[in-house]
Amino acid sequence: MNGKERRLFKKSIILLSVILPFASGRLAAESLTWNDCVKEARKDNPDIISAVESVKQGESAVTISRSSLLPQVSSGLNAGRSGGDGSGASDSYSVDVSARQLLFDGGKSSSETKSSKEQLIALKYKYDVTSAGIRYRLRLAYVSLLKAQKQVTITEGILKRRKQNTRLIQLGYEGGREHKGALMTAQAKEAQAEFDLVQAKRSVELAQAGLKELLGRSPVEKDGGALVVEGELSVAEVDRSRPDFVILAETTPIVKELIQQSSIARLGVKSAKAGFYPGVYAAAGAGRSSSEWPPEQDQWSIGLSMSLPLFEGGSRAAGLSRARSVVRQTEADEKGGRLGTTSTLLTKWISVQNAVDKVKVSEKFLAAAKERARISEVQYSSGLLGFDSWIIIEDDFVLSEGTLLDSQAGALMAEADWIYAKGGTLENEAK
Numbered sequence: 001m002n003g004k005e006r007r008l009f010k011k012s013i014i015l016l017s018v019i020l021p022f023a024s025g026r027l028a029a030e031s032l033t034w035n036d037c038v039k040e041a042r043k044d045n046p047d048i049i050s051a052v053e054s055v056k057q058g059e060s061a062v063t064i065s066r067s068s069l070l071p072q073v074s075s076g077l078n079a080g081r082s083g084g085d086g087s088g089a090s091d092s093y094s095v096d097v098s099a100r101q102l103l104f105d106g107g108k109s110s111s112e113t114k115s116s117k118e119q120l121i122a123l124k125y126k127y128d129v130t131s132a133g134i135r136y137r138l139r140l141a142y143v144s145l146l147k148a149q150k151q152v153t154i155t156e157g158i159l160k161r162r163k164q165n166t167r168l169i170q171l172g173y174e175g176g177r178e179h180k181g182a183l184m185t186a187q188a189k190e191a192q193a194e195f196d197l198v199q200a201k202r203s204v205e206l207a208q209a210g211l212k213e214l215l216g217r218s219p220v221e222k223d224g225g226a227l228v229v230e231g232e233l234s235v236a237e238v239d240r241s242r243p244d245f246v247i248l249a250e251t252t253p254i255v256k257e258l259i260q261q262s263s264i265a266r267l268g269v270k271s272a273k274a275g276f277y278p279g280v281y282a283a284a285g286a287g288r289s290s291s292e293w294p295p296e297q298d299q300w301s302i303g304l305s306m307s308l309p310l311f312e313g314g315s316r317a318a319g320l321s322r323a324r325s326v327v328r329q330t331e332a333d334e335k336g337g338r339l340g341t342t343s344t345l346l347t348k349w350i351s352v353q354n355a356v357d358k359v360k361v362s363e364k365f366l367a368a369a370k371e372r373a374r375i376s377e378v379q380y381s382s383g384l385l386g387f388d389s390w391i392i393i394e395d396d397f398v399l400s401e402g403t404l405l406d407s408q409a410g411a412l413m414a415e416a417d418w419i420y421a422k423g424g425t426l427e428n429e430a431k
Contacts, residue, residue: 004143009431016122029226029227029228029261030226030228031227031228031229031230032227032228032229032230032231033128033230033231034139034142034229034230034231035429036048037138037142037211037214037215037229038135038138038426040215040216040427041134041135041138041214041215041216041426042426042427043105043216044135044215044216044217045132045214045215045216046216046319047134048130048131048134048426050130051126051127051130051131052127053347054104054123054127055120055123055124055127056118056128057123058116058119058123058124059120061116061120062113062116062117062120064116065109065112065113065115065116065422066113066116066245068102068109068112068113068150069102069109069110071099071100071101072098072099072100072101073097073098074097074098074099075095075097075098076094076095076096076097076098076287077094077095078092078093078094078095079091079092079093079293079411080092083129089162090290090291091291091293092290092291093289093290093291093292093295094287094288094289094293094295095268095287095288095289095294095295096285096286096288096289096299097285097287098275098283098284098285098286099283099284099285100281100282100283101281101282101283102279102280102411103270103280103281103282103304104277104278104279105274105278105279105280105281106165106273106274106275106276106277106278106289107270107271107274107277107298108271108274108275108279111267111268111270111271111274111300111304112267112271114267115264115267115268115271117258118264118267118287119262119264119366121260122257122260122264125254125256125257125260126253126255126257127425128253128256128257128425129253129254129257129423130341131425131426131427132253132420132423132425133280133420134214134426135419135420135424135425135426135429136416136417136419136420136424137214138211138214138215138408138426139412139413139416139419140416141207141210141211141213142145142211142229142231143209143233143409143412143413143416144207144210144211144409145204145210145211145228145229146229146231146233146409146412147207147209147215147233147408147409148203148204148206148207149204149228149229150233150405151200151203151405152201152204154195154200154401154402154405155193155197155200156197157401158196158398158401159190159196160191161196161394161398162186162189162190162193163190163193165186165189165394166186166187166190166378167188168381169182169183169186169387170183177383178387179387180376182387182391185387185391186391187269189391189395195405204396207212208226208227211227211229211410212227213393233405233408234408235356235359235408235411235412235415237356238352238353238356238415238418240353242349242364243345243349245345245346245349246338246342248342248422249338249341249345250338251422251423252341252421252422252423253423253425254341254423255334255337255338255341258330258334258337258338259334261330261334262327262330262331262333262334264330265323265326265327265329265330265331266327268323268326268327269320269323269324269327271323272316272319272320272322272323273320275316275319275320276316277308278306278307279306279307280304280305280310281304281305281306282303283301283302283303283304283305284300284302284303285299285300285301285302286298286299287299287300287303331352341421344421345421345422347421348414348417348418348420348421349421350415350416350419351417351418352411352415352417352418354414355410355411355413355414355415356411356414358407358409358410358411359407359408360408361406361407362400362403362404362406362407362408363404365400365404366397366400366401366403366404366425368400369393369399370397370399370400371398372393372396372397373393373394373396373397376389376390376393376394377390378399382403
């Protein structure tokens with residue numbers, strides 16, 4: 001085996017050591033579609049689970065708050081023995097049932113009940129905000145893995161092409177038609193292609209880890225846990241009609257939540273004002289007591305009670321002032337949210353238009369570069385084109401492939417930005 005053959009054999013061994021583990025992993029990998037990812041994230045993503053539990057807590061809070069408007073009924077059973085110096089011990093038994101009903105508190109309890117209901121609605125909007133955020137991050141992770149997988153395929157093709165070029169230049173060099181610098185350049189570009197392939201496969205592993213995290217899985221699993229995603233790096237034609245961004249902003253979960261917070265704050269003012277009114281309650285009770293069991297002496301009571309704090313160090317006035325300040329703050333937040341969301345919608349809509357158009361331009365450049373590369377290879381082989389011109393055309397073809405891939409992934413990510421700006425959730429995706 002001469003020096004040339006040894007070099008080729010060594011490079012083949014290195015290439016196989018890189019490709020085979022990845023290929024075997026791909027065969028054993030779990031395959032997921034976009035819908036599979038959505039379903040799993042809805043079920044296992046920690047942030048989604050937390051948001052669901054927050055809504056459940058809000059539902060319980062409504063029940064707790066509503067209970068203050070209903071009669072409070074309690075029962076009691078007492079048994080005891082008492083005595084002292086100069087007297088014998090005596091037993092006592094009693095059993096009773098009592099009820100207490102709020103009649104008037106200035107609307108404080110009803111305002112708090114309404115506030116808890118409004119809080120529940122706000123929590124549901126907050127869940128939508130969380131779901132939209134997870135959908136956005138999940139989509140980016142899915143596209144990143146899809147792009148990384150495609151990058152591996154492209155770099156494998158580039159490496160194969162670089163190897164063919166090196167062999168062609170090697171023949172020219174051995175025949176005295178090409179100089180050593182050209183051969184060294186071809187070998188360097190082949191080495192670059194080998195590195196790009198290794199790097200692309202590492203990018204696949206990183207993209208897999210990012211997707212696993214959003215699916216609620218461990219990013220680094222002991223059994224390898226490789227997975228691939230199915231799909232195409234293509235965006236459906238976007239709607240070119242300009243929407244009403246002001247109206248569209250009103251439908252987003254984040255603006256709805258801010259509107260809800262303003263409503264809650266206004267109820268807080270009503271509740272704070274009610275603190276200046278007395279609380280009036282009706283109470284009734286019935287029972288039996290005696291020194292023997294079971295008790296036989298009947299007892300009953302009925303009445304009204306009223307309470308009104310006379311001095312509390314100014315806490316009620318300060319509470320009202322704070323509640324009014326919260327209203328002003330939430331109204332400012334609501335206005336800022338509307339303006340910011342409207343601006344974001346405009347920005348993302350323009351971005352997705354540009355990104356989709358850029359894909360079409362990149363496709364034309366790749367088609368032209370591919371045709372130039374085909375023609376230049378024939379010209380170089382027949383001696384009609386010099387090495388320097390030929391290698392520039394080859395590099396342009398390789399660059400065009402990467403540019404198209406970047407444009408396709410960029411369009412999908414711009415689409416994800418646009419959907420996120422509109423408040424698209426995992427639930428919308430699953431419909």
